[in-house]
Amino acid sequence: MQGEKMVLNMGPSHPATHGVLRIVLELDGEIITKADPDVGYLHRGDEKIAENMTYTQFIPYTDRLDYLAPLANNVAYALAVEKLLGIEKNLPPRCQYIRVMCCELARISSHLLGLGAFGLDLGAITVFLLTFTEREKIYNLCESLTGARFTTSYTRIGGVSRDAPPGWCDAVRKFLNEVVVNIAEMETLLTRNRIWVDRTRDVGVISKADAIDYGLSGPNLRASGVDYDLRKAQPYLCYPDLQFDVPLGSVGDCYDRYLVRMEEMRQSVRILHQCLDKIPGGFDNQAKEPVNVADGKIVLPAKDRVMSSMEELIHQFMLVTQGMNVPPGEIYFGHENPKGELGFYINSRGGGTPYRMKIRSPSFVNLSILSRLLPGHMMSDITAILGSLDFVMGECDR
């Protein structure tokens, strides 16, 4: 070590920090000697807000956690409340399949953005253009399914806001056939690209022990070789009926994290094809399979019934003003979100609002490893490492 050390402030507004992450770096020349991540610039007090509204009213707030995969957040939150209510086993099969399709579309969408931005940070701009073309199609699918492209708010406690519209399943099938072509094209642009490999291989290596110790989850954990996927380890929805593999890395470097996400997208495509083959009620639900649990004290009744029947009118009124009657108790539900394990700890003292809701956000936990991971790397490796960790600050800061 020769010269004196320099302190460099990176962020909170920096294109490579994917939002508002600030890192205070201590540099010795180009080598990082110390890194201190500073989060919280996007803190909106979601947990406080949740204590002051009904369970259903919080659904739109979940869109804004990981805003690159709002559908997956909606599903995670609904499943958590359903676990507290004890109705997660009663969900109609069609609802389960639609929710799984939502999760997997969200996973593809999130990984496409993550890899696109990762490529962009390291100078592979073509990849970014390719992935955004595909994401646009997913947004179109979201729009026809939920009515919104971005803030979907699609699930309801005990079901979904509406059934898949006519033609939606065909559109998904068409999309799946197109996206695999583009994933293959991305692969040809990156996987054996000399520059890409040089900049990612053996950079940001996270050992298996560190990954577990720091509580990493999702693709970041699996890239370090830990075989843990909540869809397999604690199956929920209809995942036990579906065949898919969990890709694992061997080294835990940026290149492995890239490869794991690449393969996860292919596995998601595989899951989606199976869902389309098996969806109860068929594509356009000719069989009129229900998508909500049949419980007027949890799910809003049909509007025409509200106008003509006393009981439904009362249910509607009670659900909207006070919310559903949730039993006292506490649960934790962890969901395999694209970024990792999104968990909700809900403590209820009965009634329509949670007493306390803690959101265990994967990005928050994944970022905590930065102060261990960055020192020893070159300044220019930061973009590769941040890109490969694939975090989103809306979820980290809540």
Next chain:
Amino acid sequence: MSALDLANQLKAKFGDVLSEPAEFRGEITIQLADAERIAEVCEFARKELGFDYLVDISSLDNYGEDPRWTLIYHLRRLADSCELRLKTGVSEEKSELPTIIGVWRTANWHEREIYDMMGIRFRGHPNLRRILMWEGYPYFPLRKDFPLAGKPTVVPEVTFTKTAPLEGGPFVTVPGGKDAIEREPRVRTPEV
């Protein structure tokens, strides 16, 4: 081996400081009476029972009750996905308990967040600073006596907060109040 067996093993080791394991919705919860021993219990759970993964630490403000704080630790064994919830209470006067960073390093940020939001201190934490709020923020916003609208603060020439208007927010009425003002938190004027 099921989570219940593991909880019983933990109880056999520590005896009466741990409650009988309780089950709700398939999850096992065990209560630790003495928060000072949390690090010791966690150490044993990790080393001897194989709980290698700390999922999360949450905190709870039982406002108006004693002890005021509850800490909730979610432990997991990755090998078979067994989970255990460990809870412990801390009184308001004390508001302090030992850190468990020595057991799982992921506890670092979770404990900072709890300090930031609830004001519970972790003895032995190497870097117990605010994490989501900024340095110099004077309140602990997740406490139940902190109003939803927030409180005005100033850090001169750096930042400030005002109370939020909360107009037209989708905020629910709380059952039990005698009139609309009691029932709707959004119309409450926060005490400054």
